[in-house]
Amino acid sequence: MSSPVTATERKYRDSVRAALTAIGPDPRDWAVAGHLPREVFPTLAEHGVFRDRWLPGAAPGVPRLIAMAEELSEFDSGLALAAMGHSEVFIGALRWLAAGSTQQALLDDALDGRAVGCFGATEPHGGSDLSGLRTTATPQPDGWHLVGRKRYVSNLGAATHLLAVARVAGSGPRDLALFLVPLDAPGVRIEGFFATAGLRSCDVGEVSLDTPLGPQALLGAPGMGLAYASRLLQFERLSICAQLLTAGRMALGLAAAYARRRMIEGKPLLDKQAVRHRLAHAHARLGVAAAALRDTGARAVAGEGFAHEVAALKLVVCDTVERVTDDCLQVFGARGYTTNFPLEGWWRDVRLARIGGGADEVLTELLAGRLFRADPRFDAELDLLTAADTPRL
Numbered sequence: 045m046s047s048p049v050t051a052t053e054r055k056y057r058d059s060v061r062a063a064l065t066a067i068g069p070d071p072r073d074w075a076v077a078g079h080l081p082r083e084v085f086p087t088l089a090e091h092g093v094f095r096d097r098w099l100p101g102a103a104p105g106v107p108r109l110i111a112m113a114e115e116l117s118e119f120d121s122g123l124a125l126a127a128m129g130h131s132e133v134f135i136g137a138l139r140w141l142a143a144g145s146t147q148q149a150l151l152d153d154a155l156d157g158r159a160v161g162c163f164g165a166t167e168p169h170g171g172s173d174l175s176g177l178r179t180t181a182t183p184q185p186d187g188w189h190l191v192g193r194k195r196y197v198s199n200l201g202a203a204t205h206l207l208a209v210a211r212v213a214g215s216g217p218r219d220l221a222l223f224l225v226p227l228d229a230p231g232v233r234i235e236g237f238f239a240t241a242g243l244r245s246c247d248v249g250e251v252s253l254d255t256p257l258g259p260q261a262l263l264g265a266p267g268m269g270l271a272y273a274s275r276l277l278q279f280e281r282l283s284i285c286a287q288l289l290t291a292g293r294m295a296l297g298l299a300a301a302y303a304r305r306r307m308i309e310g311k312p313l314l315d316k317q318a319v320r321h322r323l324a325h326a327h328a329r330l331g332v333a334a335a336a337l338r339d340t341g342a343r344a345v346a347g348e349g350f351a352h353e354v355a356a357l358k359l360v361v362c363d364t365v366e367r368v369t370d371d372c373l374q375v376f377g378a379r380g381y382t383t384n385f386p387l388e389g390w391w392r393d394v395r396l397a398r399i400g401g402g403a404d405e406v407l408t409e410l411l412a413g414r415l416f417r418a419d420p421r422f423d424a425e426l427d428l429l430t431a432a433d434t435p436r437l
């Protein structure tokens with residue numbers, strides 16, 4: 045069951061809006077530049093966007109996570125991608141695992157936007173199979189030596205720190221660990237950035253690592269990196285769903301407004317049954333997906349597991365919003381395909397979600413795993429049906 049919006053949640057949403065007002069009137073320049081200005085993070089932090097999100101804790105703060113994702117993505121989808129990664133993965137990891145004064149100080153810096161985190165799991169040879177990672181941390185008498193390469197790191201240009209997933213030398217391929225890597229450390233080099241189809245204000249880069257790190261660079265226990273990353277990704281997936289549904293809602297609102305005004309054969313386009321049914325279906329699909337997001341959020345708040353639920357939700361939301369943005373672009377005709385209108389931007393932006401944060405195929409495999417589990421009720425029912433499966437006179 046979804047819970048009603050509380051006054052504190054409304055207040056939180058208002059503070060995100062106030063931060064966005066303070067950031068400025070128009071983020072379009074960021075997409076042209078291909079980078080976010082780092083100053084947006086302290087501005088968000090000054091309004092309590094990160095501290096207040098984390099005040100109730102990881103799972104109880106999920107309604108704020110959703111509010112943050114919705115408000116940021118309405119403002120700029122690239123900012124949403126970067127800031128949610130900073131909050132849900134980087135701060136999330138530190139809030140959960142930080143030990144010792146150096147890591148606690150970094151957490152404080154991240155909550156205040158002085159430190160900006162990005163996440164590096166994917167490598168040049170692939171991203172879906174984390175047990176195939178090659179970046180390796182070798183223990184040293186005074187810490188670690190980290191060698192490898194991380195590719196497709198979102199917000200690498202504005203970040204100060206990389207949270208890197210790496211193998212620990214001498215252990216098995218699934219024995220991964222998380223490392224906090226300052227991006228200005230010796231032996232850390234940003235190799236460049238990739239031009240992408242959408243989300244252009246959030247850069248996506250590659251970083252090479254051949255760097256000595258102190259003992260405080262290891263976050264959490266060695267060998268637990270895969271489990272840590274899986275848990276952090278659940279929160280990121282919730283955020284992705286909220287971002288996508290925002291894009292879908294905005295596309296639908298604009299397409300409906302257009303269909304009410306555009307006159308064809310002397311009548312509004314919305315009078316055409318094919319068009320209004322297309323938009324009505326979009327409305328229905330978005331509504332159902334939004335209710336499922338609220339339910340998954342409520343599950344998290346109640347302290348229940350939501351790994352499978354959020355994987356399923358992301359699959360369905362991606363599919364839904366991809367179709368909705370495409371349908372809405374269609375209603376706009378040629379205008380929808382031009383950059384004078386935001387439809388083509390939403391259409392391009394949402395495509396990433398079927399690849400990043402757990403690709404469709406990987407999430408589907410995760411869910412398919414459940415089908416192999418015995419189910420006493422239906423196994424027994426099938427036994428009865430099979431026993432009675434004889435010819436009759």
Ligand SMILES: Cc1cc2nc3c(=O)[nH]c(=O)nc-3n(C[C@H](O)[C@H](O)[C@H](O)COP(=O)(O)OP(=O)(O)OC[C@H]3O[C@@H](n4cnc5c(N)ncnc54)[C@H](O)[C@@H]3O)c2cc1C
Nearest residue numbers: 163164165166170171172196197198248399400401403405
């Ligand atoms: C804009 C952008 C931003 C990104 N940001 C980040 C970031 O901040 N940090 C980060 O670490 N990564 C990031 N990524 C990388 C993203 O997480 C990976 O692209 C994703 O994990 C998939 O890895 P891959 O691209 O190497 O595809 P591959 O692993 O090569 O997979 C290729 C195809 O094979 C499919 N496939 C893989 N395994 C299976 C299987 N077992 N069964 C069936 N099909 C399978 C995949 O689903 C996919 O369709 C970003 C990518 C982009 C494009």
